[in-house]
Amino acid sequence: MTSFLSVKDLSIQTISQKILVENISFDLNKGETLAIIGQSGGGKTVTASAIFGLLPPGLKACGSVQLGGYEVLNVTPGVRLRKYKLEQLFLVQQSMTAFDPLSTIGQQIIETLRSHKKNWSVKQCLEIAEDALTRLHFSDPKSVLKKYPCELSGGMLQRCMLSFALCLKPSLIIADEPTSALDIVSSRKVIDQFIEIKEELQTAIILVTHDLRAAAPASDKCLLMKAGREIAFGTPNEVLNAENDYSKLMKRAVDKLRYKDHAALS
Missing domain, CATH: 3.40.50.300 (P-loop containing nucleotide triphosphate hydrolases)
Known part of the structure; x- marks a missing residue:
């Protein structure tokens, strides 16, 4: 094999x-x-x-x-x-600094998904992101997507990075x-x-x-x-x-x- x-x-x-x-x-x-x-x-x-x-x-x-x-x-x-x-997906060290502090988590996920899947609409990206965050045990994914990185803990940000795996299936x-x-x-x-x-x-x-x-x-x-x-x-x-x-x-x-x-x- x-x-x-x-x-x-x-x-x-x-x-x-x-x-x-x-x-x-x-x-x-x-x-x-x-x-x-x-x-x-x-x-x-x-x-x-x-x-x-x-x-x-x-x-x-x-x-x-x-x-x-x-x-x-x-x-x-x-x-x-x-x-x-x-x-492929590379999850960088230090989740606290991996995200742009001036954009919401949702904006950054949408930007990343659309750079890989150019035919995906913003609405489709949001639905896929919400589903991924739910499967990563976030109780309120809609709220998470509206937050800025500084409003989330390191563990939560690490799970946000993992959501890219569920969205893109690398x-x-x-x-x-x-x-x-x-x-x-x-x-x-x-x-x-x-x-x-x-x-x-x-x-x-x-x-x-x-x-x-x-x-x-x-x-x-x-x-x-x-x-x-x-x-x-x-x-x-x-x-x-x-x-x-x-x-x-x-x-x-x-x-x-x-x-x-x-x-x-x-």
Whole structure:
């Protein structure tokens, strides 16, 4: 069976040839979630950006990224959508600053949806957005759409970003630190909603995070990175119990925190 997303020997370097990421490889099927974990500066976000097709200027990627059977390394999301019909969604870090503070949530959702679906009317976009927010457990979606970002909590804004997935039904979602600014209750809710979206849409999801505790319940696979290299790969439990110093350090940290949720981290 061919994987929906296949990354082979992905390396990233600067124009001065400083290596940031070296020989990262993994496969991901539809309906699976991969957690890319590790400390800050380990290469997680730049790896995800290269996979998505949005490397910052001055960086160069080589290797292979195949999505839906197409080679898409160094191909922008816009070209992927127009040429290959590959709808993607990147959820940026810090939901509190992801939205324009001068526009309502509804205005921003409508603008985004119509940029992807030019034949959708404003009324149609509003109806689709309301339905998505309802399914993300907002009790009054009409009211949410009329609010400005400053009027919503971080957890609510994170769920607003997730509404784009239910509206556009992307084939790939990449979320950069989706729980980093949230309290433990909001974090659990967001992770639960990633699970619901994965199961409903059969979307391939990549969660970029430093916190395996939060990502584990939603993750089928886990890639542990340090200094731009793979340290361990497998299920969250396999990575946590791998025979390397970094995994052992992480396991001690998890045990010390005594994180009590439905993640089976043994």
